[in-house]
Each structure stands twice: as C-alpha cells, then as structure tokens.
Amino acid sequence: MIRAQDLGIRFGDNKPVLQQVDLQIQVNEFVSLLGPSGCGKSTLLRLVAGLLDPTEGELRVSLETGDWKSHVLLLGQQGFVFQDPTLLPWRTVRDNIRLPMELRGASRAQQAEAVRRSLELIGLLPDDAEKYPRMLSGGMRMRVSLARALVMQPRLLLLDEPFAALDDMLRQQLNEELLGIWQQHPCTALFVTHNVAEAVFLSQRVLIMGSQPGTIVEVIDVPFAYPRAPGLKVDVEFAQLVGKVATSLRESVA
C-alpha cells in the first residue's frame, strides 16, 4: 500500500508544485488521479514511482508483508506506463517488452516465458513481436508499452495518462483491455488522467486534484462492482456519478 502525509515538492525557489498531499491507497486498489492540466498529477505519480524525491512530508510504500520503504524503487515491484509509448526504436517489440527483465539480469528462458505471457495478456500475435515500433500503429505501440510494464508482473502499476494521445474509440477499447487485465491479475493501480468518464469507469476511488499548488481536494468513491462491462457506461447511475465528478473537478479549478 501507499501512504503519503503532508507530501510536497518544489523545484528550486519556485512556488511548490505539490503541497500537503495526504494519500492512502490499499493493496490491489484501482485509484485514479483526476485533475486539470498543470495541477501536478504527473508530478505526484513520479513521486510515488520514485523518479522524484519529495521536498516536504513523507511517502511510505509497502507490499502485503507490511515492510515499509521510503522509496518505491526499493521495492522493485512497479510497472510504469508513460504518456508516450517510450519504446526503443532499434529494438523489436519482443526485445522492447523483455527490457525490464534483461536489465534485472533474468535468464533467457525466464525472459522468453515472461514475454510470451505478456504478449498474450495484451492480445499481440507472435508475428507482431518481431516487428519494429515504427511499423505499428499508435494504439499498438501503446499496447506494447503496457505489455512491457506488465512483464515483471508488478505489484504496483503506475499509469501516466497512457491513452491520452489516442482517439476516443481506441482509448475506450484500451481502457477495457486494461481493466480486463487488472481483474484477472489484481495489483495496486494508480491511473493519472484528465478524462472523467475514464476515471469513473476504471477505478474504485477518484482523487480529484486542484492546482496552484497542487493538492488532493476531494475523494469520490465509485460504488460499481467488478467485473465491470462496457455496458456500464450507458447506465444512468454511471452517468450521474460522471456528472458529479465533473462538477467537483470544475469546482477544484475555480
């Protein structure tokens, strides 16, 4: 689980980007961070990932064992999905996906097995595995990026507006695939987005952020049970909740 208290960060002498962030995320919970652009939600995700260090407050992470660490990197159990596919252009899909295992010194056999499982999870054919990223569509590249994040079977999955650059149809499809994977193989997921419907559809809780300085202003529970089907999106209650979250988001900006 992830626990943050009075968390803040500032760069140099500038105004703080994040201030007094309190946060608690349970093991295997799916939580969305929703906020306007520039509110610091990506910065918060990078703090949790261990890419940045807080200048104020405290961040603690642990696995089921209750072994608390100050830094996510120390757990070595996180998968991170960037806004862009962030693939190495000189490597094939297969070699991109196995990179995290290769860097950790896993054996060839382990790598092959993990890549096979990951490809299957995101529905890529073995033929696609030998292609280079430039031969793939934007949606396929994002799938490869997701497969790479999943290859280590992470306990913590961090996603930084992963499908924001895709068209709406594709984004919805990938959200459904992501949710399907998470339902099969639960892990703690923190999903950054500025899309209200996406946040409500995917997560158990939505944390709404305000800006200048960025902080969490409201937490909204999403009561719908899992497994969730795409049909949920036409449900009246779903629409009402999306409306409520959207109102809160607007108020957070005002």
Add this chain to the structure above:
Amino acid sequence: MKKWYQQVGSVILPPVILFGIVLVLWHVLVEVNEVESYLVPLPGDVWNAAQGNFSQLGQATWNTALAAVSGFGLSLLIGTITAFVFSQSVLIRRSFYPYAIFLQTVPIVAIAPLVINWFGTGLQSVIVVTVVISLFPIITSVTVGLTSVDKGLRELFVLNQASRWQTLLKLRMPHAVPYLVTGARTSSGLAVVGAIVGEFFAGYGSDHYGLGYLILQTSAQLRTDMLFATILASALLGVIMFVVVTWIGFKVLARWTYALEQS
C-alpha cells in the same frame, strides 16, 4: 514499388546529365574565348592527361586514400572515445570543450610545420594532419548522440534500476549511432582534404607521393591538364569515401539509422 533500374535512373541520371552539359559548356567556352591551355585546358586534354599518366595518378590516389582512410579511422576511434568521456559529466564537457573547438578553429597551415617537427615527414605526419582536421565532427556529433537521449527513455531505465553501464550500453550507445553516422559523413570528406593538405607539407618523397604532392608539382610545372586530372581524382576520392560511409550508415546500421533516411 519502383523497379531498381528506375530508382537508379532517378538518382544517377540527373547528375550525369548535368555533368554532360557542364563538359559541353566548358569545351565551348574555352574554344570560343581562346583561353590559353595553361589557364584552362579542354576537357579532352584533361582526359588524355589522366589516361596518359594513369599509373602515376592511380598510385598517388592510392597513397592519399591510404592516409585519408587511416586518419579517418583514427578520428572515428579517438572521437568516439573522447565523446564517451565527455558524456560522463557536464563538468568534463565544460572543461574540455573549448579545447576541442581549438581543433576546429586552428588554421592547419599554422600547425603543420609543428607536426612535421614532431613526427618528421612521411605518412605518419600526413595522418596526424588528417586526424586534426577530421576529428571535430565526430566528437561533437557523438557527444550530442550520447547525451540527448529522450527524458522518458532515461526514466524508463531509472525505473528498471539499470546500472550506469547498462544505460550506456543499451540506451546511450544505440541512440548515438545515427549521430555517429552523420558525423562520419562530414568527417570522411574532411579526411581527404586533410590528407591532401598534409601532403603539401609532409610529402612522402619524390618516388612515393600522393595527390597533394602531385598537385604542387603539376601546378609548378604549369601542366594544367594534369593538375585538373589530379583535382578530379581528389574529388572522386572524397565522393567514394562519402558514399561508402553513407552506405554503411544506412544499410549495415539500418536498425539504428532508419530515421536518417528520410532526410
């Protein structure tokens, strides 16, 4: 898909036609204006001079090519190693970069006598001059290649706890390959210039000489037709080196340099 001969035609044909037009214009202008042959010879005279002295010209071109290729190879090696050192820290880069620029700005004519003092006349001095002239583009382009890796990719390696060595080997080095190729293309042309300038100052002697020496000699003897042939041989050598480097860059290293092909 275009057939291969159509592709060759569209790439080779335009410059060949232009070459033909220039030859005709050259011939006509020289004849009409009655230009003295020691100033501008006729294209046919240049051709005859090249044919008549074919073995001499070939031998000189070979000697110069040897110096140019050796110097170019050394530049690749020294430049890449220097760039690796530069890429290790901003402080190193800031401290040494002004002196690397020195290589670029110092008039080679000014330091060539010094090179001969240190290394004597002969091939080794010609190679040193070649390296001095062709080194800079390699250092700058490879340094940029090693240090300009996209932030997201660097974060990916941090998140996966890659060591400094792994990051260099699996991220920075492959990322630098297209930059190396770009630098090498510039450098290959400069290496020929370097070898010829080097030979101006430190020839190998009258029984074993390169294009630089031949240029000085034919110019002094007012054998302008042969001088023209020598100049053309120098240009041809430069073009061949450029083409070979470009071919290796795009075909052999295609995995890393495919993006360059669009430019």
